[in-house]
Amino acid sequence: MSRFMKTLATMAAGLALSASIASPAAAQANDQFVSILSFRVGPYGPSGVGIYGGFIDYMQYVNMKEGGIGGIKFSWEECETEYQAAKGVECYERLKTKSPTKGSIIHPVSTPISYALLEKTLADKVPLVMTGYGRTDTVDGRYFPWAFPLITTYPMQATAIIKYIAQKEKGDLRGKKITYLYLDSAYGKEPITYLQAEAKVNGFELNTVPIAPPGNEQGAQWQQVRQNKADWVIFWGFGVMNQTALKAAQKVGYPRDKMIGSWWAGSEEDTVPAGDAAKGYLSAAMNVSGKNVPLVADIEKVVYGAGKGNLQDKSKIGSINHNRGIVIGILTAEAVRVGQQKYGKKVLSGEELRWALEHLNLSDARLKELGATGLMPAVKTSCMDHEGSGKIKIQQWDGTKWNVVSDWIDGNRQLVRPLLEESAKQFGKEKNITPRDCSKES
Template identity: 40%
Template sequence: MKLKLATVALGAVMAAAPAMADLVVPNLSYRTGPYGANGTQYADGFNDYFTLLNERDGGIGGEKIQTPECETAYNTEKGVECYEATKGSGALVYNPLSTGITYQLIPKVSADKIPLYTPGYGRTSAKNGKVFEWVFNAPANYWDGASVAIKYLLDQNGGDLNGKKIALVYHNSAYGKEPIRTLQELSKKHGFTLTELPVDPPGQEQKSQWLQIRRDKPDYVLMWGWGVMNQTAIQEAANIRFPMENFIGTYWSGSEVDVKPVGAGANGYKALTFHGVGMDYPIYEDMKKHVIDPGKASQGGQYVGSVLYSRGMYAAVVIAEAIAKAQELAGTAQINATQLRDGFEALDITPERLAELGLPDFGPEIKMTCDNHGGSGMARLQQWDASAGKWSLITDFTEPDQEVLDPLILEDSEAYAKEAGISPRC
């Protein structure tokens, strides 16, 4: 009996495990817990792009891609468990969609020599590839976003923010605190007053913060929120009649999930993004033909085209391009994690290449090198149209203020190198 059970168990494990010849890109996702509504859409986009490559092209370089999912529930401990459980399967790269998990995984991936790709989240100073050999965060990070938001406000005010009041409403966590240093530097440079208003997670109760905003009457409000904090903040802003066009969220405060519960009150709200949104891209014809119509889409494809789906798909696009580049450099389709790092460091996704992929003008050019793991940092703004129920892009991709950001990144990464005993490379 024991032998039979063992045989059945072994069979189940073998069926669940990726075939040895496949390229393995674990999907550390979260479909449950307080942030499950966000994580689900991202995970679907991530899965569906690899399914498209498998179904349409037979994988990458003839190798199929497996994306075994592991549920983290946005919980750091579970995220680390997922990493430990999957790294032995030949994992090529991780994208955990959590700054907390990223911070825990940085020393682990550095020891195990597996790339960690954290677009728009994670440790900002990981952009410095001289220190963070295994971490990549192109096309944009938190500080890029903060700078692009201020650049936009400069544009709106004839290049002068002197004397203006800007409030930052942020998730009281490592993630939410990320832009503070940058915004403080930018406030010195441009002469605006910065008020910091932390909100304890999950953030369902924000009356104090919004009463203060009502009293202080800042000219603009920036938000670094996630999950229910976003919906509550946008609702409270609508409640106090704060002009929505002066309210700008970061990348993670600008999805349909954040604005729809507020209804018409959210009209005009703006958010940063580092990619396109909606279905007006040729890639969706292929997605429909090869993934959605044959019933192979993750969860039936119900979120195709949404902001977070698009972001998950974009992360998969960048990883797939890095894999293809690594295969080209290594001269073999069966690459390992170290070869994928080389692929990332030689990656150049040009506008022409994006158009070939069916995603014209979807993202900025991504060019990474040994010392630059963060790309150009370009981001753009989108605005919510409540009556149409969709986001519209309202600016072109804008470069952040590297003059302010570069010294900050250098300072933070060098401090990490000292602490971790890392000798800078490149």
């Protein structure tokens, strides 16, 4: 704990560091190139450091452990966006030409940037991967063939949280008051329609309270929470907003064990700086923390043992964000593996990678083979389903570490899917897109 606190206190010195520690040079003709639109500086930088560290560590691990996939090694280039949409577009335009086959996969790790790139990647035929973020109706591959919100989306996460709250309330939410406290951005607004639908179905009162970015001013909003006498708070924060919220909740006397954050508000970077104010706090999780996952332990042994790890601060190995980056790496590598099974052991093109991302089958058995059992849920995609899972766990901060307090919880698919399909259909109508016939896709 104390070591992590010291780490966070000195983090500013390392945030501007690029991925030069382990990043190969520009793509070669025999490399599978990956564009990394990173944010290691700015208000969200502390999260980005772990995420991109884990992502790059996994690609480095595959290169070192297997010699690449089918003899094809990964290369990558990182471009700093500071989580800003305009800079994200600039980085995309610069990196998209780096692959000899246009076979790059774009990982913005940013809802605003992914929105800005949605139509560009469609026009350029570059796969846009949004692992646990981004525009949610892109789950419908009929209208969004090049966009992949993998693992689970904000509506599925939000409705899974409602399921967990219902379990804690003995299955009855009638008359309960739930406040949705959110970052006033595309990210924060995504779940609102679905929470409103849940409120109608389950008979609870929903209060929506926005917080202006970056979220370091929240006093008035927490006064609203107290005045509304909220039974539960669903918290959709990111970056500095998260630790600020935990301290504000403590100040107004709101119990942290009645406060459930999104997975972007559930990392050590959110809880450690809040100190005692974070104890008991709950959050969603699309991946677990810890080095007890065999794959994470092996990455530390193989990559960091050889001095090629991307994290300057090794205490972050196995943290929520580092493990999340590893998950992004797994999805990327498995897409390449699936693509090679169909197209051969070569550098894959954008079209070939798009097909592979639509045919992922990361079963529990495959996760066990990777040493990643329990790290993430199983993922199986298709033309109709670019999400592939829809499940989360709930975790709780005990003052020093995250503990998982639920099994995998599926979101309310029956409620969410029709709304997503209607939204996708409307997008297709506005953009004059003829939907694909998924029955003919194979």
